[in-house]
Amino acid sequence: MKKFMNTAETMVAESVEGFVRAHEEFVAFGVDRKCIRRRHLVPGKVAIISGGGAGHEPMHIGFVGRGMLDAACVGHIFTSPTPSQIISAIEETDTGAGCLLVVKNYDGDVMNFEMAAEMAAGRHSVEMVLTCDDVETVRASDGRGRRGVAGTLITERLLGAAAERGAPLAELKAIGDSLSPRIRSMGVALTGVAVPHTQRTTFALGSNEIEMGVGIHGEPGHSREPFASADTIVRYLSEAIVNDISQATDKALLFVNGLGGTPPAELYLAYNTAHRILAEHGLHIERSLVGTYATSLDMQGLSVTLAFLNDEEFSLWDSPIATAALRWGC
Amino acid sequence: MKKFMNTAETMVAESVEGFVRAHEEFVAFGVDRKCIRRRHLVPGKVAIISGGGAGHEPMHIGFVGRGMLDAACVGHIFTSPTPSQIISAIEETDTGAGCLLVVKNYDGDVMNFEMAAEMAAGRHSVEMVLTCDDVETVRASDGRGRRGVAGTLITERLLGAAAERGAPLAELKAIGDSLSPRIRSMGVALTGVAVPHTQRTTFALGSNEIEMGVGIHGEPGHSREPFASADTIVRYLSEAIVNDISQATDKALLFVNGLGGTPPAELYLAYNTAHRILAEHGLHIERSLVGTYATSLDMQGLSVTLAFLNDEEFSLWDSPIATAALRWGC
Numbered sequence: 106m107k108k109f110m111n112t113a114e115t116m117v118a119e120s121v122e123g124f125v126r127a128h129e130e131f132v133a134f135g136v137d138r139k140c141i142r143r144r145h146l147v148p149g150k151v152a153i154i155s156g157g158g159a160g161h162e163p164m165h166i167g168f169v170g171r172g173m174l175d176a177a178c179v180g181h182i183f184t185s186p187t188p189s190q191i192i193s194a195i196e197e198t199d200t201g202a203g204c205l206l207v208v209k210n211y212d213g214d215v216m217n218f219e220m221a222a223e224m225a226a227g228r229h230s231v232e233m234v235l236t237c238d239d240v241e242t243v244r245a246s247d248g249r250g251r252r253g254v255a256g257t258l259i260t261e262r263l264l265g266a267a268a269e270r271g272a273p274l275a276e277l278k279a280i281g282d283s284l285s286p287r288i289r290s291m292g293v294a295l296t297g298v299a300v301p302h303t304q305r306t307t308f309a310l311g312s313n314e315i316e317m318g319v320g321i322h323g324e325p326g327h328s329r330e331p332f333a334s335a336d337t338i339v340r341y342l343s344e345a346i347v348n349d350i351s352q353a354t355d356k357a358l359l360f361v362n363g364l365g366g367t368p369p370a371e372l373y374l375a376y377n378t379a380h381r382i383l384a385e386h387g388l389h390i391e392r393s394l395v396g397t398y399a400t401s402l403d404m405q406g407l408s409v410t411l412a413f414l415n416d417e418e419f420s421l422w423d424s425p426i427a428t429a430a431l432r433w434g435c
Numbered sequence: 436m437k438k439f440m441n442t443a444e445t446m447v448a449e450s451v452e453g454f455v456r457a458h459e460e461f462v463a464f465g466v467d468r469k470c471i472r473r474r475h476l477v478p479g480k481v482a483i484i485s486g487g488g489a490g491h492e493p494m495h496i497g498f499v500g501r502g503m504l505d506a507a508c509v510g511h512i513f514t515s516p517t518p519s520q521i522i523s524a525i526e527e528t529d530t531g532a533g534c535l536l537v538v539k540n541y542d543g544d545v546m547n548f549e550m551a552a553e554m555a556a557g558r559h560s561v562e563m564v565l566t567c568d569d570v571e572t573v574r575a576s577d578g579r580g581r582r583g584v585a586g587t588l589i590t591e592r593l594l595g596a597a598a599e600r601g602a603p604l605a606e607l608k609a610i611g612d613s614l615s616p617r618i619r620s621m622g623v624a625l626t627g628v629a630v631p632h633t634q635r636t637t638f639a640l641g642s643n644e645i646e647m648g649v650g651i652h653g654e655p656g657h658s659r660e661p662f663a664s665a666d667t668i669v670r671y672l673s674e675a676i677v678n679d680i681s682q683a684t685d686k687a688l689l690f691v692n693g694l695g696g697t698p699p700a701e702l703y704l705a706y707n708t709a710h711r712i713l714a715e716h717g718l719h720i721e722r723s724l725v726g727t728y729a730t731s732l733d734m735q736g737l738s739v740t741l742a743f744l745n746d747e748e749f750s751l752w753d754s755p756i757a758t759a760a761l762r763w764g765c
Contacts, residue, residue, distance in 0.1 A: 119665075123703035126723070365699075366697075366733065367439065368492065369730065371438055373453035373457065377452050378441075397699060432763055
């Protein structure tokens with residue numbers, strides 16, 4: 106396992122420090138480095154806060170800035186940030202209009218964000234939106250619901266844009282909840298990943314195997330398949346999404362996300378394939394995003410996300426954004 | 436070798452098609468798909484044209500758009516585009532003020548771009564700037580000069596910005612030539628890469644080896660070293676650059692580039708290390724760029740680039756840009 110790191114104990118802190126240094130125009134460390142916050146807050150705007158384990162960069166720190174998040178809390182690798190970190194982010198970014206917490210649906214994250222919300226409740230108006238875009242349904246059947254994966258980016262972007270336009274907390278909570286059934290993702294891995302601290306690989310793949318339905322924490326997926334052409338793999342992912350998604354209209358945002366070790370050229374090829382397959386299903390791709398945004402350390406793999414949005418939501422997507430990972434219109 | 440592809444023969448064409456589809460707001464195919472061109476040309480502006488082999492994406496196609504390139508020509512993997520492609524790009528983008536070709540210093544690229552320039556000379560004013568930022572000096576000693584690698588991005592950006600401000604062809608040629616001794620890069624590989632068409636790996640690394648001084652075409656570097664900490668590796672690269680660069684002032688742009696298979700978190704950690712080491716050498720990092728911009732297929736590795744710029748050049752760097760890979764101010 107060769108990585109650019111010094112020690113497993115310091116790698117997250119060193120990487121996040123590099124991030125903040127490289128993007129000083131957008132972000133700053135919060136008090137005691139408990140969160141990464143937007144450098145210039147907008148008084149009276151609802152604060153949008155997210156976070157999760159490290160190992161998914163640029164998610165979520167790369168989304169802090171105008172038009173998206175006001176703060177992100179980073180835990181250890183694949184481990185939720187602590188309630189103390191989240192409370193600190195709430196205290197630093199609530200300028201009076203309250204806070205919306207956007208949380209990927211994992212037990213640890215949900216527990217810690219809920220605890221923070223309860224502890225802050227006396228002093229701050231706090232609401233929470235869970236993202237649960239992963240088509241993979243094993244968890245869904247045991248009552249814990251779907252996992253939040255790359256599609257979380259879309260929820261955070263749309264909520265960030267709506268907050269920037271002045272939407273109040275209750276409206277943002279409603280937008281977030283309404284997006285949930287309209288965003289679906291599915292991932293595939295060509296390689297497993299090992300967490301540096303433990304050196305454990307949760308699944309290992311042979312030279313001719315791939316893992317279908319993976320999450321972003323090195324969890325195994327739902328089936329081991331033989332390696333196949335991009336057409337075959339991307340068709341599997343795309344059609345699983347199309348067959349799963351509810352409230353589908355015919356206008357969508359297509360997001361092809363790299364899981365860390367997949368180069369842009371392969372992501373664009375996969376995007377091209379997905380675009381063609383979705384056209385066969387009568388879908389119009391109104392907006393596109395292709396790149397490495399929600400990673401699982403250095404995993405070779407990708408995920409496909411489809412979000413069925415309305416015109417108002419496409420307009421929110423297009424509005425000015427200035428973050429490290431997404432930037433346009435300003 | 437697992438990649439997202441269908442056939443080795445079609446992978447470049449499929450990937451580029453995906454790219455154009457995903458970024459229709461900026462780019463379009465030229466006639467017969469010989470080049471990728473800026474969708475909206477600016478009449479009277481000097482056209483900036485680049486290109487090279489495929490396998491380096493987003494370089495150069497991701498740099499086509501306002502404030503950078505007017506066209507990019509893509510060859511086969513690690514193979515120069517043909518003179519016919521380059522002539523086509525010249526014909527499509529010259530709106531009367533001439534064309535500047537920005538060419539990475541590799542024999543095949545130089546030969547084909549020179550041939551195209553000669554063949555177009557009767558009908559178009561054409562100048563050429565060679566980029567040669569690689570510290571690796573084996574080639575330099577045999578008279579062919581340094582290779583052009585990731586630092587090419589900086590030259591293309593500054594020339595694109597200057598062209599957008601109305602600089603005439605002769606001035607752009609002078610700016611490009613003046614940048615050459617002030618931009619230096621050096622790369623390291625944790626893994627080799629194999630070209631899909633030939634299945635050949637130019638060098639293979641053991642689980643405890645790294646290759647220092649690699650280019651972006653899978654060329655071996657100048658020394659095989661034992662795997663080491665990020666501090667050790669990045670110090671080696673950074674100090675090689677600092678010791679090599681001529682005309683050094685104390686204000687620089689620091690660019691940490693992923694070679695395709697390295698995730699953002701590791702790049703930010705390497706950036707943090709480079710920033711600290713360069714500060715020890717009295718350098719002020721005025722601008723930063725961290726990400727995967729000039730790749731060598733899916734190689735795990737990175738390069739460090741340092742560009743010593745003046746205030747006017749920093750201002751060019753900051754000016755509005757709207758391309759797939761770099762976007763700010765508009």
